[in-house]
Amino acid sequence: MPRLAYLGPEGTFTEEALRLLDPTAERLPCATVSAALNAARSGDADGAVVPLENSIEGAITTTLDEFAWGEPLLINAELLLPVQFSLLARPGTEIPHIKRVYTHPAAITQCRAFISRELPDAVVVAAPSTAAAAQEVSLPGSPYDAAIAARIAGEHYGLAELAADIGDRSDTVTRFVKVSRPGPLPEATGSDRTTLVVFLADDHPGALLEMLTEFSVRGVNLTRIESRPTGDGIGRYFFHFDFEGHVADARVGEAIAGLHRICGEVRFLGSYPRADGVAPQIKRGTSDPEFAEAGDWLARVRSGQV
Numbered sequence: 380m381p382r383l384a385y386l387g388p389e390g391t392f393t394e395e396a397l398r399l400l401d402p403t404a405e406r407l408p409c410a411t412v413s414a415a416l417n418a419a420r421s422g423d424a425d426g427a428v429v430p431l432e433n434s435i436e437g438a439i440t441t442t443l444d445e446f447a448w449g450e451p452l453l454i455n456a457e458l459l460l461p462v463q464f465s466l467l468a469r470p471g472t473e474i475p476h477i478k479r480v481y482t483h484p485a486a487i488t489q490c491r492a493f494i495s496r497e498l499p500d501a502v503v504v505a506a507p508s509t510a511a512a513a514q515e516v517s518l519p520g521s522p523y524d525a526a527i528a529a530r531i532a533g534e535h536y537g538l539a540e541l542a543a544d545i546g547d548r549s550d551t552v553t554r555f556v557k558v559s560r561p562g563p564l565p566e567a568t569g570s571d572r573t574t575l576v577v578f579l580a581d582d583h584p585g586a587l588l589e590m591l592t593e594f595s596v597r598g599v600n601l602t603r604i605e606s607r608p609t610g611d612g613i614g615r616y617f618f619h620f621d622f623e624g625h626v627a628d629a630r631v632g633e634a635i636a637g638l639h640r641i642c643g644e645v646r647f648l649g650s651y652p653r654a655d656g657v658a659p660q661i662k663r664g665t666s667d668p669e670f671a672e673a674g675d676w677l678a679r680v681r682s683g684q685v
């Protein structure tokens with residue numbers, strides 16, 4: 380039974396994602412995304428489940444930066460989880476009396492309309508996770524009057540649900556990934572995704588276009604691209620790419636080998652089955668048999684068989 384670290388405590392959305400990704404895993408709650416990933420790196424856990432992006436705010440930047448700078452880990456699964464937020468408070472609390480709200484930053488950005496409409500005078504403070512906020516609010520001497528978290532967190536920590544489904548949109552989805560220390564990759568399924576981090580060798584006109592060309596000419600469809608600051612002053616960035624396909628696919632292998640040739644550093648973050656099961660559209664001339672046939676043809680040319 381694998382031991383999986385996650386952003387805890389009990390009752391986070393990440394825990395829900397972990398339960399769906401691996402119902403039999405032993406769960407190891409951690410205080411932060413970094414702590415969960417470090418547990419996987421050190422061997423305290425066999426892997427970790429962390430949030431990567433959501434459909435409203437985009438990237439969870441702590442996760443992206445950990446993947447880029449921390450000891451290498453490989454993504455081996457992803458999950459898309461619809462999330463719904465509740466306003467939770469100690470029983471007896473009424474909404475007009477709420478002055479201090481505690482929740483995870485991703486929940487703040489996804490509940491902006493409710494907060495400004497129903498809690499216009501409240502101060503909203505960032506918590507390590509939604510469940511950590513609910514746990515804190517449940518303490519009798521807590522400086523916070525309410526938490527925004529999953530309904531199940533309210534039930535777990537004995538809070539009353541003052542309002543349900545308070546997200547700006549009811550169809551918000553968060554993407555979670557399961558990672559482990561480098562090892563054998565999941566097999567290609569025909570509906571896979573690959574994730575990379577790319578650092579430029581040097582800054583020059585067209586550097587981004589050159590990277591994109593490696594994907595474009597091999598018919599590899601990107602599904603996410605982010606730039607993140609390297610930390611070396613304003614204007615210095617590195618890039619995250621998600622794209623369709625598995626590194627075992629010829630077009631994907633050729634594209635990332637091309638990036639390796641032209642970029643400063645390419646960090647491979649994994650090839651894994653897509654949660655939505657969507658199969659890539661394969662452009663003419665970019666299937667595995669077409670790459671193999673072209674390789675055979677080149678070998679014949681090189682040996683003088685024209």
Ligand SMILES: O=C(O)C(=O)Cc1ccccc1
Nearest residue numbers: 391392393483485486508509
């Ligand atoms: O704090 C949590 O419960 C998490 O798992 C992070 C998070 C927060 C808000 C939306 C999705 C994930």
